[in-house]
Amino acid sequence: MDSESLRESLSSLSLPKNHLTLGLTNLINQSKDLSTLLKHKKLPDHPFTDLQIQTIILTLSTLDTNNEFSLNNHNSTAAGRWVGVGEREGRIYSSLVSSRNFGLGHGMGRSGDIMEPQPKAVGSSILVQLTKHLVIDAMIRGAGLKAEKNGGPVNHGLILPICTGMSVALVLSSLREQDESESDVKKDVVLWSRIDQKSCFKAVLSAGFQCVVVPTKIEGDMVVTDMDAMKKNVEKYKGRVRAIISTTSCFAPRVPDSIDDIGRLCKEDGIAHIVNNAYGLQCQTTVKLLNRACVVGRVDAIICSTDKNFLVPVGGAIVTSPNEKMIATISKVYAGRASSAPILDLFITLLSMGLSGYKKLLEERRQLMIDFKSKFEEVAKKYGERPLVCPKNTISYGITLDTLSQPLEGEDPQSINAGKMTSSFGSMLFTRCVSGTRVVAKGGLKTMGGQDFVGFGSSTDYYLSSYLTAACAIGLTENEMNEFFKRLDKCFKDYFAKRKKALKKKIQDES
Numbered sequence: 473m474d475s476e477s478l479r480e481s482l483s484s485l486s487l488p489k490n491h492l493t494l495g496l497t498n499l500i501n502q503s504k505d506l507s508t509l510l511k512h513k514k515l516p517d518h519p520f521t522d523l524q525i526q527t528i529i530l531t532l533s534t535l536d537t538n539n540e541f542s543l544n545n546h547n548s549t550a551a552g553r554w555v556g557v558g559e560r561e562g563r564i565y566s567s568l569v570s571s572r573n574f575g576l577g578h579g580m581g582r583s584g585d586i587m588e589p590q591p592k593a594v595g596s597s598i599l600v601q602l603t604k605h606l607v608i609d610a611m612i613r614g615a616g617l618k619a620e621k622n623g624g625p626v627n628h629g630l631i632l633p634i635c636t637g638m639s640v641a642l643v644l645s646s647l648r649e650q651d652e653s654e655s656d657v658k659k660d661v662v663l664w665s666r667i668d669q670k671s672c673f674k675a676v677l678s679a680g681f682q683c684v685v686v687p688t689k690i691e692g693d694m695v696v697t698d699m700d701a702m703k704k705n706v707e708k709y710k711g712r713v714r715a716i717i718s719t720t721s722c723f724a725p726r727v728p729d730s731i732d733d734i735g736r737l738c739k740e741d742g743i744a745h746i747v748n749n750a751y752g753l754q755c756q757t758t759v760k761l762l763n764r765a766c767v768v769g770r771v772d773a774i775i776c777s778t779d780k781n782f783l784v785p786v787g788g789a790i791v792t793s794p795n796e797k798m799i800a801t802i803s804k805v806y807a808g809r810a811s812s813a814p815i816l817d818l819f820i821t822l823l824s825m826g827l828s829g830y831k832k833l834l835e836e837r838r839q840l841m842i843d844f845k846s847k848f849e850e851v852a853k854k855y856g857e858r859p860l861v862c863p864k865n866t867i868s869y870g871i872t873l874d875t876l877s878q879p880l881e882g883e884d885p886q887s888i889n890a891g892k893m894t895s896s897f898g899s900m901l902f903t904r905c906v907s908g909t910r911v912v913a914k915g916g917l918k919t920m921g922g923q924d925f926v927g928f929g930s931s932t933d934y935y936l937s938s939y940l941t942a943a944c945a946i947g948l949t950e951n952e953m954n955e956f957f958k959r960l961d962k963c964f965k966d967y968f969a970k971r972k973k974a975l976k977k978k979i980q981d982e983s
């Protein structure tokens with residue numbers, strides 16, 4: 473009901489007119505905000521209040537057919553009441569579940585297309601479309617990605633209620649549908665610039681492709697794209713390569729792939745290029761790299777995690793592309809309907825942040841980065857370690873862990889199990905309530921899908937050192953950061969004390 477008709481209806485009540493006018497101001501402002509949102513489909517500059525967001529969602533929810541049944545209207549037989557006789561009518565048994573979902577029970581999409589509007593659920597459909605526009609706007613005006621006439625990284629997009637890995641798999645599957653040429657050779661190979669994250673590798677296998685791991689190379693401390701190896705593999709599997717997968721957010725010492733060079737190669741050879749940009753939106757350098765890659769080369773799809781970029785619970789991904797057809801095909805390949813819960817979380821979050829809130833988070837991270845780097849270095853040096861110099865990675869940082877397995881005075885070097893000792897440092901940190909660090913000991917081995925990964929964790933076979941990484945990621949607070957370095961320092965101290973004590977005991981026992 474708009475404020476004017478509300479004012480009219482209320483005029484018969486004995487309320488002072490000026491009170492009514494004052495009270496209605498909020499309502500007027502709120503409906504202004506909502507109509508601006510629906511009209512422009514842009515992230516509001518300033519955050520909406522929780523009350524405002526709830527009102528919007530409940531309004532949208534009212535547009536879905538199921539919300540008549542769930543309001544206990546089962547027995548109403550008025551002609552305008554919905555009667556649901558399908559096997560999926562958005563019926564929600566538990567009122568707790570219903571309120572957790574704001575009564576939205578239809579999910580998203582139709583069986584033929586995940587972005588297609590659902591006639592029974594106009595509200596849910598608006599929610600999905602609107603969230604897509606808001607998140608792309610956040611990526612443009614917040615993070616700095618470009619939408620351009622000749623094809624920017626965010627010209628088109630969709631949101632999926634599945635994580636990064638499965639989204640990569642879905643995008644890969646959609647490439648089968650994109651094939652224009654009816655050649656006899658089956659394109660069964662995906663080239664993957666090595667990144668030691670299991671889900672990326674598994675994504676390729678679950679999409680039914682053969683994954684060819686293209687080795688990286690070491691440049692100083694950095695693990696970088698090996699373009700020569702990439703070209704050699706394109707040549708080796710000529711005609712069979714369905715896509716190249718590159719990655720732009722990764723643990724140090726690996727740095728973002730040279731997606732501009734890979735993009736050029738893909739353009740020349742007519743190969744699809746999928747970019748795994750899991751949490752790269754928070755990094756300006758990566759955003760610039762994405763913009764450039766779309767100008768100079770071929771990029772078919774960019775996949776970003778919703779949780780790692782926008783601080784929502786795990787469960788969603790955003791796929792963007794310079795290419796409209798690509799997005800339409802991905803949308804159609806998804807089998808069936810989908811949950812809209814991750815999209816609702818994103819919608820709420822984006823409105824709670826507003827453009828100003830999102831920019832503030834990005835800026836706070838940029839500020840923290842400076843201290844993060846220097847404090848990490850400080851602790852490292854105190855214990856005879858050094859920082860890994862990887863200027864191309866400004867999210868994940870690393871320090872060497874080589875002193876941990878050096879023999880102490882009087883210790884038999886033969887008794888040292890370096891891998892085990894180094895890993896135990898990671899466990900010690902975890903028991904001191906530090907999560908998210910990674911300890912990678914030299915020479916680890918992992919087998920996945922029948923392939924061996926030597927030096928697993930470092931994205932290269934033989935890295936120079938064992939090391940520890942930690943991320944200065946969006947949402948980290950200064951307090952958390954300072955506490956981390958305090959605990960890391962203490963952990964080093966405890967580690968060496970423990971080893972000295974054990975050695976002393978051993979020597980005593982032996983004598």
Ligand SMILES: *Cc1c(COP(=O)(O)O)cnc(C)c1O
Nearest residue numbers: 635636637638669671672721750
């Ligand atoms: C987090 C991450 C993934 C896996 O993401 P899921 O959302 O768990 O599928 C894949 N690749 C990279 C680089 C990541 O950071």
